[in-house]
Amino acid sequence: MTRVLECPDCGRRTFYEKRRCLDCGADGLRPRDSGVGIVQAVTAVHVTPDGVSAPNRLGLASFDGDASIIARLEDGLEAGDSVVLETPDGAGSPPRLVPAETDRDRETPTSSGKQ
Amino acid sequence: MVSHNSLSGRPEASPARFGLPGVGMTRFTGSDDRSIAELLETAAERALDDADVEPDAVDSVHVGNMAAEAFNNTSGLANALTASLGLSRASARRIENTSATGASAVLDAVDTVRAGRAEVALAVGGEKMSVAETSVATEIISRITHSQEYDQGITLPSFAGLAAARYLESYDATRRDLARVAVKNHANARRNPYAQFESDVTVADVLDSPKVATPLRLYDCCPTTDGAAAVVVTAADADVSVTACESAVGVHAVADRADPLRIESAAAAGRAAYDAAGTDPDEIDVACIHDAFTILEWLEMEELGLAERGEAWRLTREGRTEIDGDGDLTVNPGGGLKARGHPLGATGISQLVELVWQLRGDVPSDRAVDSPRYGLAINVAGFGNNSVCTIVEASG
Ligand SMILES: [Zn+2]
Numbered sequence: 188m189t190r191v192l193e194c195p196d197c198g199r200r201t202f203y204e205k206r207r208c209l210d211c212g213a214d215g216l217r218p219r220d221s222g223v224g225i226v227q228a229v230t231a232v233h234v235t236p237d238g239v240s241a242p243n244r245l246g247l248a249s250f251d252g253d254a255s256i257i258a259r260l261e262d263g264l265e266a267g268d269s270v271v272l273e274t275p276d277g278a279g280s281p282p283r284l285v286p287a288e289t290d291r292d293r294e295t296p297t298s299s300g301k302q
Numbered sequence: 303m304v305s306h307n308s309l310s311g312r313p314e315a316s317p318a319r320f321g322l323p324g325v326g327m328t329r330f331t332g333s334d335d336r337s338i339a340e341l342l343e344t345a346a347e348r349a350l351d352d353a354d355v356e357p358d359a360v361d362s363v364h365v366g367n368m369a370a371e372a373f374n375n376t377s378g379l380a381n382a383l384t385a386s387l388g389l390s391r392a393s394a395r396r397i398e399n400t401s402a403t404g405a406s407a408v409l410d411a412v413d414t415v416r417a418g419r420a421e422v423a424l425a426v427g428g429e430k431m432s433v434a435e436t437s438v439a440t441e442i443i444s445r446i447t448h449s450q451e452y453d454q455g456i457t458l459p460s461f462a463g464l465a466a467a468r469y470l471e472s473y474d475a476t477r478r479d480l481a482r483v484a485v486k487n488h489a490n491a492r493r494n495p496y497a498q499f500e501s502d503v504t505v506a507d508v509l510d511s512p513k514v515a516t517p518l519r520l521y522d523c524c525p526t527t528d529g530a531a532a533v534v535v536t537a538a539d540a541d542v543s544v545t546a547c548e549s550a551v552g553v554h555a556v557a558d559r560a561d562p563l564r565i566e567s568a569a570a571a572g573r574a575a576y577d578a579a580g581t582d583p584d585e586i587d588v589a590c591i592h593d594a595f596t597i598l599e600w601l602e603m604e605e606l607g608l609a610e611r612g613e614a615w616r617l618t619r620e621g622r623t624e625i626d627g628d629g630d631l632t633v634n635p636g637g638g639l640k641a642r643g644h645p646l647g648a649t650g651i652s653q654l655v656e657l658v659w660q661l662r663g664d665v666p667s668d669r670a671v672d673s674p675r676y677g678l679a680i681n682v683a684g685f686g687n688n689s690v691c692t693i694v695e696a697s698g
Contacts, residue, residue, distance in 0.1 A: 201555075201558055202450070202555075202557065202558075203448055203450055203451075203554075203555035203557070203558055204449075204450065209553060209558055227468065227562065228464045228465075228467045228468040228471070228562060229464070229467060229516075230460055230463030230464045230466075230467055230515045230516050230517075230518075231463075231513070231515070231516045232455070232456075232457060232459065232460045232463065232514070232515045233512065233513045233514055233515065233516075234436075234440065234457065234459065234514050234515070235440075235455055235457065236437065236440050236441045236444050236455060236457065237437050237441060239455030242513075243454075243455045243460075245454065245455075245456065245460055245463075245464065247464050247468075247557060247562055253560065255557040255558070255559075255562075256557050257451060257454060257456060257460070257461075257464065257556065257557045258454055259454060259455075266467070266471065279453075281450070281453040281454050
């Protein structure tokens with residue numbers, strides 16, 4: 188889910204699945220590329236649910252269209268940094284925030300699990 | 303009987319008033335030997351005794367509980383309660399609204415009286431959380447977030463950590479100022495025999511406590527708690543009356559909100575409550591704020607107009623929200639969620655118990671707000687996807 192949902196009527200975007208637009212109530216939200224965002228705040232969570240290793244470093248990042256997301260942050264990222272959302276290989280893995288500048292187009296050598 | 307529910311000409315209409323003749327609660331604690339049913343019964347009996355109401359005079363029962371299925375492997379709490387206490391003439395139901403369950407049960411009781419369906423209603427809420435390991439409780443509570451938030455391992459403290467980081471970055475408040483919220487609320491709880499925490503903490507204690515979600519630490523966070531609280535709501539006036547009980551929903555996913563420092567449901571519920579009560583923030587003498595995390599005391603005060611935006615921290619730094627502070631407003635004289643405790647379904651009702659005690663002058667002098675007339679409570683669900691604001695007024 189490196190995509191964002193966009194309202195066909197008013198253009199408001201959201202990362203969170205819902206039936207209707209937050210702002211105007213229109214339905215039929217359409218997927219778009221989320222583009223580059225900015226980290227607004229960071230927290231390192233030390234008390235985590237079972238199965239989530241601590242510390243779980245989370246960032247709140249804002250993107251075009253008033254869309255924001257809270258997602259895991261790659262190490263070293265801080266508030267003010269430019270980021271993109273990357274969806275790791277593997278079913279069910281949530282997206283994470285990685286530096287926008289880094290070349291992410293390379294083939295990852297660990298993608299052998301695709302077949 | 304005529305309806306009080308006028309929708310126009312608001313300023314001239316006097317607010318509908320509902321009496322709060324009786325309140326009661328169990329002592330909040332980290333672990334109570336009694337079952338969830340016994341906790342509810344104890345609080346309910348205390349409120350009925352305080353109101354001098356016989357069980358067969360109760361017309362409706364509104365039981366607040368968030369997660370007895372998960373914590374206690376039980377359901378049907380409302381019916382067990384009516385049978386045990388001899389509330390034989392009452393209608394009964396259970397209310398669930400996550401962390402705002404307690405005030406939502408009160409809202410349901412008030413609306414039932416308002417509708418003429420009851421002369422005497424009993425709202426009682428409770429939670430018994432101690433039976434779960436901390437990790438299990440964290441899991442239960444984390445499940446109230448959006449599923450995509452849950453998938454990131456996000457907990458409620460995670461939202462508070464992000465908001466606190468943003469607040470300290472945006473304004474001149476310091477990490478030490480935030481610790482002072484916990485110091486104040488612990489000091490109030492130490493003087494409250496119904497509170498979970500009995501000891502003071504210092505700023506250094508807060509700053510040395512284990513990290514939970516940076517910059518927040520353990521002593522910035524409310525505990526898990528066992529406890530119950532109850533209030534009797536009547537059509538007839540009492541020494542203390544409810545003049546507004548209003549709820550509002552907010553955006554579910556926290557990141558979908560326009561500003562991470564806004565709890566818009568609290569602002570909306572507050573506006574509706576001030577309007578219904580015919581009062582405004584300047585008149586509030588004592589407030590019970592939903593400080594599940596220290597940062598929330600500031601954010602909610604700002605949403606409710608009890609402080610200017612970005613300025614609530616100054617009131618804390620200057621000691622103006624303390625019981626004997628020289629400010630016009632005392633915040634969380636009972637210790638708040640932070641130090642009185644946060645048994646989910648009981649919390650919103652325990653706020654009203656504290657307000658009634660304060661407005662009646664039923665607290666020892668070292669915990670008494672100076673002659674309060676107007677009290678406000680804000681009970682918040684999740685990290686703000688729903689809020690209930692209640693305003694109470696002393697008669698005379
Ligand atoms: Zn729209």
